[in-house]
Amino acid sequence: MHIGFLGLGNMGGPMARNLLKAGHTLTVFDPSPLATAALVELGARTANSPAELARDGVAAIVTMLPTAAHVKDVYLGAEGLLANVTRGVLLIDSSTIDPLSAREVAKAAAAQGNPMLDAPVSGGTGGAAAGTLTFMVGGTDSAFDHAHPLFAAMGKNIVHCGASGNGQVAKIANNMLLGISMVGVAEAMALGVALGMDAKVLAGIINTSSGRCWSSEINNPFPGVLENAPASRGYSGGFGTDLMLKDLGLATEAARHAKQPVVLGAAAQQLYQTFSLQGYGGLDFSAIINLFRREA
Amino acid sequence: MHIGFLGLGNMGGPMARNLLKAGHTLTVFDPSPLATAALVELGARTANSPAELARDGVAAIVTMLPTAAHVKDVYLGAEGLLANVTRGVLLIDSSTIDPLSAREVAKAAAAQGNPMLDAPVSGGTGGAAAGTLTFMVGGTDSAFDHAHPLFAAMGKNIVHCGASGNGQVAKIANNMLLGISMVGVAEAMALGVALGMDAKVLAGIINTSSGRCWSSEINNPFPGVLENAPASRGYSGGFGTDLMLKDLGLATEAARHAKQPVVLGAAAQQLYQTFSLQGYGGLDFSAIINLFRREA
Amino acid sequence: MHIGFLGLGNMGGPMARNLLKAGHTLTVFDPSPLATAALVELGARTANSPAELARDGVAAIVTMLPTAAHVKDVYLGAEGLLANVTRGVLLIDSSTIDPLSAREVAKAAAAQGNPMLDAPVSGGTGGAAAGTLTFMVGGTDSAFDHAHPLFAAMGKNIVHCGASGNGQVAKIANNMLLGISMVGVAEAMALGVALGMDAKVLAGIINTSSGRCWSSEINNPFPGVLENAPASRGYSGGFGTDLMLKDLGLATEAARHAKQPVVLGAAAQQLYQTFSLQGYGGLDFSAIINLFRREA
Amino acid sequence: MHIGFLGLGNMGGPMARNLLKAGHTLTVFDPSPLATAALVELGARTANSPAELARDGVAAIVTMLPTAAHVKDVYLGAEGLLANVTRGVLLIDSSTIDPLSAREVAKAAAAQGNPMLDAPVSGGTGGAAAGTLTFMVGGTDSAFDHAHPLFAAMGKNIVHCGASGNGQVAKIANNMLLGISMVGVAEAMALGVALGMDAKVLAGIINTSSGRCWSSEINNPFPGVLENAPASRGYSGGFGTDLMLKDLGLATEAARHAKQPVVLGAAAQQLYQTFSLQGYGGLDFSAIINLFRREA
Incomplete structure (x- = not known):
């Protein structure tokens, strides 16, 4: 699958690497050139903005960001993912944020035809590197089933917690x-x-x-x-x-x-x-x- | 072994029964005639006071009382166990009380030649009846070894927690x-x-x-x-x-x-x-x- | 002075009345027609939106709103006060909100030439009616001095707490x-x-x-x-x-x-x-x- | 009045001095010879034990001790005050202890005909030296009235808090x-x-x-x-x-x-x-x- 990955920090970086290892192709974005370079070396394509990433023919997008403010900005901003992504593309936010913000963003995504999952993780940087993270996932059954192979490439214990926001x-x-x-x-x-x-x-x-x-x-x-x-x-x-x-x-x-x-x-x-x-x-x-x- | 048992409430009653079942002989004391009667029916002897119990040729005494005040009274009182018990008799207090009081009583007992263990339990009335209590025991190694068969008759998990008071x-x-x-x-x-x-x-x-x-x-x-x-x-x-x-x-x-x-x-x-x-x-x-x- | 007053609830209503009593002229706005009608009866003009209020030739605007989200919406929204108010008009927010939001709005106001004060009150609805509120005011000295007569018409104890946000x-x-x-x-x-x-x-x-x-x-x-x-x-x-x-x-x-x-x-x-x-x-x-x- | 004073520490020392200044005669006791010497220099008599103090013809005794354990020992001990004091002598304990202990001691005193007040203080060592302590007093009206001149010599604000223990x-x-x-x-x-x-x-x-x-x-x-x-x-x-x-x-x-x-x-x-x-x-x-x- 061709996947967009946004946020290549201590957690996001190794998670993206595990997606590559599992045979997926990636387009990545991160404000840090060093972080993107490390992924490019392993075969990922790079985008210059969230908007460009969203338009790069991806079938799914995974985000891993520090706060709800970042998540809202990246998804809902004028130059953000929702304004640029194709209808039907699966959206997965693995950031740990408050459930209300998660539900707000997922609702906006669903309204324009993009199924979205909140999927925060536990297991730390060790688990991210080893591909043994636990994913706690909120969203519809079909989106969960669709995303399962991606989670399986990055983690070991994948739990569907119910509707949108319940992962958080x-x-x-x-x-x-x-x-x-x-x-x-x-x-x-x-x-x-x-x-x-x-x-x-x-x-x-x-x-x-x-x-x-x-x-x-x-x-x-x-x-x-x-x-x-x-x-x-x-x-x-x-x-x-x-x-x-x-x-x-x-x-x-x-x-x-x-x-x-x-x-x-x-x-x-x-x-x-x-x-x-x-x-x-x-x-x-x-x-x-x-x-x-x-x-x- | 001939054992004195003092305190035949919801916990002490079934504990005493399990000692009888294991083949020990008992002399019991409790202010409630009903509580003692139940044990007498099963073959226990009865004493009219802690002092009388202490003098009834027992090799060990087990107490199960509600508070530290009761424990101090029963052991240290003028008509209490220490004033009447033969040197060398093993003393076991299974009440749950504060460690300082437990140490104070054990020290007084040791000073007159009576090894004493604090041995509070967990497992509730169900565990007491079933003989599956956990005993958390504080006191010397030799006293612990000496008392082990008694604990084994009343419980399942017997842990030596260290010196006097450490059970509490x-x-x-x-x-x-x-x-x-x-x-x-x-x-x-x-x-x-x-x-x-x-x-x-x-x-x-x-x-x-x-x-x-x-x-x-x-x-x-x-x-x-x-x-x-x-x-x-x-x-x-x-x-x-x-x-x-x-x-x-x-x-x-x-x-x-x-x-x-x-x-x-x-x-x-x-x-x-x-x-x-x-x-x-x-x-x-x-x-x-x-x-x-x-x-x- | 011609003053805009936005938010005519249990607190804002009586505060606006006290400004009228002190001889000021008012243009008021509130989503509730009942609330505005009560003020119109006493001689206030009414506006159909915050934007209209801001454009009604006011020399100062006072707002009294329930939450920071309301304050941000009213001041920073596309149809809000800042987008419509004349440079130099004094802005006073008497809502109780978090200091960070207060500072964010005041900074945006100052950047376009509108001095702004945060001025939450204590004293309850009784104090609002009696004109004996305490105002805790954050903002520049000149804005504070400029606003003082308005506070004096609505309250008794007026304290300058320092720079923007310090009232909150x-x-x-x-x-x-x-x-x-x-x-x-x-x-x-x-x-x-x-x-x-x-x-x-x-x-x-x-x-x-x-x-x-x-x-x-x-x-x-x-x-x-x-x-x-x-x-x-x-x-x-x-x-x-x-x-x-x-x-x-x-x-x-x-x-x-x-x-x-x-x-x-x-x-x-x-x-x-x-x-x-x-x-x-x-x-x-x-x-x-x-x-x-x-x-x- | 001839008063016994027991406990001449940072608080008790200056309190006793203020009684002397007010014209009372004192018999004092404290385990520290230095503490007693300071009072003897000012005219106090000294006793070698609480028992001796109690028997020295005193009309009232004031105690100022660190803990409830000390208070119980001094009053209820075999060689303590109650065992040695004359019926009718007024007892005042100014220690800060728990109300239950205060009531227990006062009850024992009352039972043998000695009215007793609990009278903890506030005001610190400064107030003790200056004679401006606050006394919070529990006990009968008659005992309170009887003791009032003594409190007035040591403090400024003397409050009757109700029955025994209520001072504490x-x-x-x-x-x-x-x-x-x-x-x-x-x-x-x-x-x-x-x-x-x-x-x-x-x-x-x-x-x-x-x-x-x-x-x-x-x-x-x-x-x-x-x-x-x-x-x-x-x-x-x-x-x-x-x-x-x-x-x-x-x-x-x-x-x-x-x-x-x-x-x-x-x-x-x-x-x-x-x-x-x-x-x-x-x-x-x-x-x-x-x-x-x-x-x-």
Whole structure:
């Protein structure tokens, strides 16, 4: 299939490479010449603008952008994708943005005959490179079926979450819970150790009890509990605190519009914000445990 | 072995029965004649006071009491166990109390030559009846080894958590995390559904993603997601909100003494307290989701 | 002075009337014919659109609108004020919106030669009718001086808060603190009474001690403490819970953009949201105390 | 009057001096010889134990101790005051402790014919030295009237809060609100300044608006707003963060026993605990603003 790919950053770049590897042809666009050059080397064509990309005979377009403002601009702008794309071309936005914006853009696309899916991912840059991302997809059944081979080229776990916007809903609901659980594990581990327990013993008990969760089993925030977790290498790599902050902001904003209370979600957001203010926004989000431990 | 058992309530009663079943002989004490009668029928001897129980030639004593005040009274009181028990008799307290009190009592016992273990349980009244409780045990290696057959008669998962008091530490750390996770799952599920997702689809995504935890997988608070969870039967049965409140109170109090922040732990405690004040303290703690959902 | 007035709701209507009373002539616009008719009766001219109002020879325009989206639409839209107003006309927006939007609109106005002030108010519909509003004003000194007589016709306390947007900053910072203090007073009063104190005695002590604040002295949430407070008339009248929610949403959103933690601000927002979800959004915000009291 | 005074620390020492100045005779006790020596120099007699003090012909005894455990020990211990004091002697405890403990001790005193008042103070070491303390007093009318001259010698504002324990209730309710308000002011000031406002202008607006409170007017946490506040001298002096933590701990514990939610009270406690953990427990509690500001 001939695919347009817009947004070749840390996530978009490797995703586009996996589409090429799977035998698709690509036309790419990114404001950074370096980013496009890397794809051109692997055989992609380049476009000079979103409009040019949309007109390059593509059967589908994938976008991977930082914020809802970028997504709206790229799709709805006077020189944007919708104004230039052929009727019937499938549109896939893999950016993580708020569900309301996702639905607004998809509605405009559908109104002019372009099926659109919101398809945010989880799995990080590692998953993007390895082609093992999880895609949480919102949109019609037919668009989902149509897009499935593309997702399969870039990811491993592809979940249809329901109608338009529900991919974003699933992502922010899951990540809000993740952000809360991690603070919970951090507090429980720090408390247990302060009261005299060995961290590994405590983690072992939690992981076979009702406190167990992804954050205790896979990304335990206490240094030394898991050899390969960020906590055991100075909290480098992993999922950055500021990225968690972004997702928690999306969740609490969506909750505000839905008039839905998220008490611990909002509290977790404020704790990561406090930690980020102290200069640690670049560390894996499990580093939040340092807010609760006396410095060595 | 001849064992004294003190405290024959909803938990202690079935635990004592399982000791009898395993072939041990028992002398029991409880202020309620009905509770003792049930055990006497099964072959237990009865004592008229803790002091009498302590003097009845027992090789070990197990206690299961509601609060630290009861534990201190029963062990340290003028007419209590320590004042009457023979040197060398093994003491096991399975009450859930704060670690400081547990250590204080164990220290007094050790000082007069009675090894003592704190051994709070999880698994509820169902686990007590079935003999499948988890025991989280604090105390010396030799006391732990000595007591192991007794635990094995009453439970399935027996974990040595380290020195005296660490059984209690493990229990309150785990349960604080559990209390936080449940609120997190409740908020995430309520938010996702308010934003248009199907509850089962959302639970499925969370359970295969980084938000997964015991509360989402085993005790999901959204009605209808799990057929056998309390949420699907009006939140009856399960682990009561007021019991969760008790454990969160123990955790935040222990944190206060350890000068350890537990921000979400304290917030979760206050939410369950708010919910209990509205009259729902007897419902399974997953009912906390009703604080975040518009009434039908 | 000939003034355009756009937005004749519960606040804008009486504000416009006070400008008429002070001898100014008005051209008004509102989508509701009833709202405009009331002003026409008092001598105002009416316009059929914001564009027509802007072209009606006005020397200044005052707007009073519900949200930032309305403000942006009215000022920046193709048929909006900026596209139609004469260079030099003074623009005053008294809506309560986020500071970033206020600054964006004011910058666009300034760029085409129209000085603009953000001038949100406090004092409620009572203050609007009585002409005793407080105006918190952001913008240049000369625009502030120029607008002063208009503010003086509608209000009593007119404060220059600094450059563009700072009127909004002052309003949301103050109201966030107000929202927090009210919850604080509610918790303290409910706790004191639960522990056996008389509510009036407790309020008296707080009001002469370090806990005193506007919420304890002027709008005490405990029924019967102040004869004339909403708490003593079923929480009717006053400043609605949902209006407080709106302002807390503006504050936490502005904080998010400024990467500034507001832990208690966010917590207070979630509590009012929880209370509103239970169906009480129309009650004075002091009714939040009912979240902390067992129902009678 | 001949008075026994027990506890001659930073608060008790100057309080005892003011009783001497007012013409009373004193018998004092404190474990520190230095502390007693200072009072002996001013004419006080000294006792070698609480028991000896109680038997020294005193008409009233005042105690000023750090915790409820000390109070219970001193009053209820085998060698304590109640076991040795003459029937009818008036007992006044000015320690800040939980209301339940205060009521327990007062009840024991009353049962043997000794009227007892709980009378915690506010005003700090400065107020203790100047004799301008506020006394919040719980107990019977007759005991209050009887003790009034003693309070008047040590303080300025003497408030009868109702029955036994209510002095403590008033103190912890007020101080919980104070702890919340201070965090609220800190967040509002930090947010306003981050959004571009001048701190003094913002404080001025808040202090004439609905956000005004003791913490904004008298102890504003932003440096430079008030010349004489701790914030303008590196947060030295004032009311220490760890003392605020103690009072918040008493408030949340009392709330727990009363089954009363204190959501923001508990959140504020955790924030001060987090700040104390970072090493700042000795600074005035207004320094909590540094948790919300990027370090210079």
